[in-house]
Amino acid sequence: MADVSADLSSFSFETGLTEDEKELLYLRARSTGLTFCGCAHAAFLCKLVQSLRCIIKSHTANEDSDLCVGILGMGHLGKQLLFFLLEKSGIKPSHIKISSRRPESALEFTQTGVECFYDNPRLAEWADILFLCCLPSHLPKVCADLHSHLSRRCLVYSFTSGVPVTRLAQLLGHDFVLKPQYDFVACDTADVWLSCTHLTRAWTYPLLLEASCPLTMSSGIYLGLNWVCAVLYSLLNICTSTSLGSSDALSLINRIFKEKWPHAVELIPQSFISASYASSLLSEEPFPWISLADAQVKDTPLLCFLSSNKPMQQCISAAYKSLLETPAKLDSYSLM
Template sequence: MDLTVNLKTLAFECGLDEHEKEQLHLRARSAGLTVCGCAHGVFACKLLHSLKGEIQRHIAKGNSLASEEGSGLTVGILGMGHIGKQLALMLLERTGIKPSHIQISTRRPETSVEFAQKGIECYFDNRRLAAWADVLFLCCLPSHIPKICADLASHLPKHCLVYSYISAIPVKRLAQLLGHNFILKPQYQFVASDCEDLWLTQSNLPTMALNDPMLIEASCPLAMSGGFSLGVEWVCAVLYALLNICTSANLASTEALLLINNLFPLKGPHTEEFIAQSFVNSSCTLSLASAEPFPWINLADTQAKDTPLSLFVSRRKCIQDSISTVYKSLLESSQK
């Protein structure tokens, strides 16, 4: 409970001069970026976590020696600043991923006692974290990136999805520094809005924001409000990441499409499913045998240009609605 509510002399704005008050909108933007950034990272992890479970069960059906339980998605967080801490809490509260499947690398692991007590292993070894994780979140300062990339280059497994929160470094530049193209980076844009202050309703407790249906609605990637927008490129990059996970598991293209479509159930008379042509161009589709995996997709490239998938999604309202529905349902279902 906030004891300062309605006490004007203890309010954040008290004591600010007129020039400083003109910058108050930046506080709402900061809160909004934290909420949206963590929410979208959690959404991507929940999809990947679900897909990995489906892949394991699919493989187990054809192999009596395989376990249906699988190892589960492993998530690494590199950096324990504000965004790293909020992300770790949201992953614990919202994804169903076990604490033993989350690890943190930080220069000061002794400051992460609260996470260690929850069962998350904390240490300072970036290479170890990258080699272990299926998804690696970069939550460090831009000034630390040259050293971190030099440390990680040639040590990242091909299947490790790097999720970057570092706004100052474009995805293609990060791919060059890491020598790795399986990178996902949300690119937020500021837009005019009269409701930016809605993010301040949970400014002191960003991890509680996803308890508010209004904020979940406002953070929906294909229909964001509250002063932000996120292009279809990010959504398509998430879908391509799902496809690459299937490819790394050596699933046939038909099997991959079946599992991905199962993540986005469509209802109603005017519906479409993802097909091979949704992801790759016609020439690639013609040469792709049904029992053959999809080719590996360079995720850094897909976020910098139009792709068959971005054109497919942007032209089909039913697909956009399905993705939005899944986003809201996944974030509203708290799995502690």
């Protein structure tokens, strides 16, 4: 049924606001943009990791390539993230599990095959990527639940604000932790996020996809190179966890990006680690394990490499748009 009040200004949200309150309307755009960008960047990470796992499977005859994704918390962000992953990541619903204090709040998702329960340690032991979508006040209890239950290969991705990534790593006793750090800049195009009224349709808008691209964000929200570096180091650690030699690891990671941008500059050992360490690294020897917590707060060889390499930045941006534009290959289901 058509909304008969859609074009009536007297029924709009802004009508009842005072002039002082109207000055705060930009916060609506910022909140919507943060939700969209957070979910889109998480889906991009999942698709990169899944692509790498599939390539590793074909390279090593490893039978286990399906990515297991856990979401801890089913508040607004947890639900929006789940919508996004089901629509855009290509991950099977049966390979997504949720831990929530209110499992009944996820009933609409469990009907699609997603499992929901309240058991944080169980989720930690099962997941390959674990998204923390809990409130900052709940974080100490959550970290206590997860501590000693996280395998080294589990990538923890935290949306919880107010806790630096180094502190989060300490609380978890785990250094494979990625935390996006969003900043805000004044601009004339921030209102673009107000067109993102329905998340499940918003990613079909090229303008929003462009605005959320991690390396070219231009609508008031900024992420930057540190997050991109952490994502690439995550891929490297995944190769290390499977004991792939450094030569094979680089070949497989380069292959992902060359498929999206044929002119990409190839990543080499010195792109990730110091020249002195790289010179002594044998081709059949795995890369050293990289602490993601440290990689996000320190100057790394990869940060220096990406900062001065525009073609590689273009490659990553092309991969981002290509991966999120590709429809998820799942059985049909209805979410909204």
